Amino acid sequence: MRTSTTVEASGGDWRETVDFVVEAEKLGMDICWVAEAWGSEAPSPIGYLAARTERILLGSGIIQLGTRTPSAIARAAITLSNISGGRFLLGLGPSGPQVIEGLHGVPFARPLARMRETVEIVRQAVAGDRIDHQGREFTIPLPGGEARPMRLSMRAEHDLPVYLATLSPKMLRLTGEIADGWLGTSFVPEGAKEAYFD
Template sequence: MTVRSLHLPVAAQPSVDSLVDLARLGESHGYDFAWLPETWGRDAVTVLTDIARETDEIGVGPSIVNVYSRSPALLGQTATTLQEVADGRLRMAIAPSGPAVVEGWHGTEFDRPLRRTREYLEIMRAVMSGETVNYDGEIFSLAGFRLRCDPPAEPVPIDAAGMGPKSVELAGRFADGWHAVVFTPDGLEDRLEDLRRGMELGDRDPDDVRVTLSLTACALEDGERARELARQHFAFYVGAMGTYYRESLSRQGYEEEAHEIAAAWASGDTEEALDCISDDLLDDLGAAGTPDRAREELAKFEDIDGIDDIAIGFPRGASSDEIEATIEELAPDE
């Protein structure tokens, strides 16, 4: 059975309290998790701590924290602490992010992302075991330290995000789950094959690997406004966020559109970039329109075998009222 969660807004919000309020609204409507992205705004750890303190049942976790800006041991400590604050409701999600953020914001070389992700998974688990960590990897070597506090009473699952075949295979082989973002239904089916191959290589039980899709959605009585917001959101990601989203969209059968969007954005013609996103492409990537139409588009993704959790995300330009309306219209208890 597919559950619904929240992928809290990636765009700047008025305050930490506003993010807490959205998580509490999601909890009141029966959403399973409140996932929080971390880019170049508020840090995820502080906000998640507040959300965990102000909620009772909804799961909490970052989606994602990158594997460059914090050491793997520190992320193990962080997961240990957040699990304590959240009374066992934490689920971590890590990934390389991309060169635009890692190099442009954190000033760190975007080097060996897949190997780095694997070593983070291994070291974080070793840290959270409570045993002395002795680890000799290709990137990291640690020796002689252990947690100075009790390890988590409930083990913290660690998911990995990824868009390409190898990164998704890695998630299936080594992580406790895969986080997917900006995928068409057909594109998801292809990557789920990579995930299953990874699970076979790692001799994993498929029931132990959870698949979460972050799906951009906007459900408003003004359906055209909802679709325009979603169109702006996808144009930004494909046009402005480096090559990762463009390459992923190309692999999913939209190579021409991906390059046209990127070219228009690079030339400063945002209107042309928006025009490159057809209604068919918009429906293939998200669930936007009137509440009835958004629910219809959402159902296409929920019907995909192998998806465990659809995390409802929101366009970058959506107002607080529009985000709240979408949470209420697409709630699992509706």
């Protein structure tokens, strides 16, 4: 069993947070997830923590789907994986209408399709393929112009595990189908019966 903790860069004194993560690594903690809600974002603090640690895995817990394009998520994930020596875990989640619509002004629509397609596009980019996707939520490249499918100019030097923070039965099924792991960031045991499915 692996042990983990969660931090947020906007909560309190950042120096204390960094000292906490460095000490957690010394004590044998396996993973540090960096939260992203309506305060700080996750990738920047993860980059800083990667420079201050050597062994502990660092994960986005979670990057919210509606806040970035799939290609932007892929670029950040590959960059963090490469600079951390393969210690980055990509945690994604749909968030909710209040944050996605209320803060970012992006419709919180079809999170299941958005999640599936985002993971597909991220995996294309991580594999070094040209990003070419025609789906319900994303069409890359945008049709009608001169754009052609592109591949990122950087390559993923390490495996890049994808974890999904999901709760509904359909999202949990999708997690089992396409993800490397599950993040129960908002899960409470009392809600297990509602999420259970055969």
